[in-house]
Amino acid sequence: MGDEVQAQAQAQAEAWRLSLAFADSLAVKSAIELGIPDLLQESDTPLSLPEIAMSLPSTSPDTTTLSRIMRFLVRKHVFTSQEIEDETRYGPTRTSGWLTKQVHRPSLAPFLLLETGVVSLKPWHYLSRCVLEGGEAFEKAHGVEIWGYGAKNREYSRLFNEAMACNAQIVLEALLRGYENGFEGLGSLVDVGGGTGMTIGEIVRANPHISGINFDLPHVVATAPHYPGVVHIGGDMFHAIPQADAVFMKWIMHDWGDEDCVKILKQCKRAIPEKTGKVIIVDAVVGGKEGVFGDATLAFDLVMIAHSSGGKERTAEEWGKLLKDGGFRRFNIISIPTIQSVIEAFPE
Structure with missing residues (x-):
């Protein structure tokens, strides 16, 4: 009976956690809006509540409310707290380091x-x-x-x-x-849906042997700045993609349903050499990183339901079918330290 009571209590606790899960992200939002992750990240020492309050853009901040938010975020391991001379002082964590507004990180x-x-x-x-x-x-x-x-x-x-x-x-x-070795041997690379060219610019800067092509809709590339070794070309990926040794697509395929993705892949195949070409896709693989990013990947799939027009995250098997239908006979999945993976696809 004792074990059953404990099991029911744990189940109830999980139901409470799910009911109040929104509190996690919204409490973090309030901290970001107040600039607290940046404040703690930049401080050489842990800060007291009055010191945090003094940094806020208000002459009379509600320190009681602030203390309750900070207590919750310490519990969630967003910040640290320690008692120093009978005063609670707060510090950053690795997690809060990912929640700063600093442009240089x-x-x-x-x-x-x-x-x-x-x-x-x-x-x-x-x-x-x-x-x-x-x-x-x-x-x-x-x-x-x-x-x-x-x-x-x-x-x-x-x-x-x-x-x-x-x-x-x-x-x-x-x-x-x-994926540093993945760009070896490429003379040219086209970034499909590359926006204003920042990504391909950085790839070319790290791999100066590559001639880069930034490809996006005409009105997008019209505002693109100059990047050494990169040319900007406007067009529609459903109609044609510029010729290159390889095609690069970051967070493009997950925005589209299977039928549209196959159309894009067929255009990719036309753009690269049949024997030596490849497509480099940077997208999530559901079930591929269960130990670290598994929950986030599945949550992202729901984000696609909420916010996209038919997009979705895909399993390795779903990627394999999609690529085969698009004309790519083999592929590799390479893990990188983020929610996305690299999917290399080859026509031969």
Whole structure:
């Protein structure tokens, strides 16, 4: 009976955790908005509550509310606390280091602020309707799909672009560290959906033997800055992709359904040499990193339901079928230290 009572208590505790899971991300959001991760990261010593309060943009901050938020985030291992001379002092952790606004270090703060905003949260209330009716959660919530919404709402577009840029920086560092040999032997590389060219610019800078092509919609590349060794070309990946030794696509395929992905892959195959060419896809693989990023990958698949127009995260088996249908006979999955993996695909 004792074991049964304990098991029921644990089950109840888990149900409570699920009921209140939103508190984690929203409490972190409040800390980011207050600049606390940056403050603690930059301090040489742990800070007391009055010292944190003094840094806030208010002449009379509510320190009681602040202390309760900090207590919760210490419990969640976002910050540390220690008693020094009968005073609680707070410090950073490895986790809070990923939540700063500092532009000179990789951070997930812009992504968290995007996903916890009112606009982004509203579609999550429509997931059950998507099951019953089909359709897109974002459009059900806002009356327009996400790209159309961003085009008409400058602030949301800004948040979205900052979130994508922060992810690009994180992935790029992981890619150059974990896939450095993958660019050997390439004379040219086209980044499909490369935005304004930051990623291909950094790849070429690290691999100066490569001639880079940044390929995106004409209005996107029209604002792209100059990067040494990179040319910008406007176009539509569904119609044609510039010729190169290899095609690079980072966080592109997960935005599209299977039918559209096959169309993109067929254009990729036309763009590369049949014998020596390859496609380098940087995207998540569901079930591929269960020890570290497994929960995040599955959660990201739900993000795609909430925010994309038919996109999804895929298992290795799903990637294999997609690539085969697109004309790629073999592929490798290479782990890098982030939520995404590298998927190398070869036509031969």
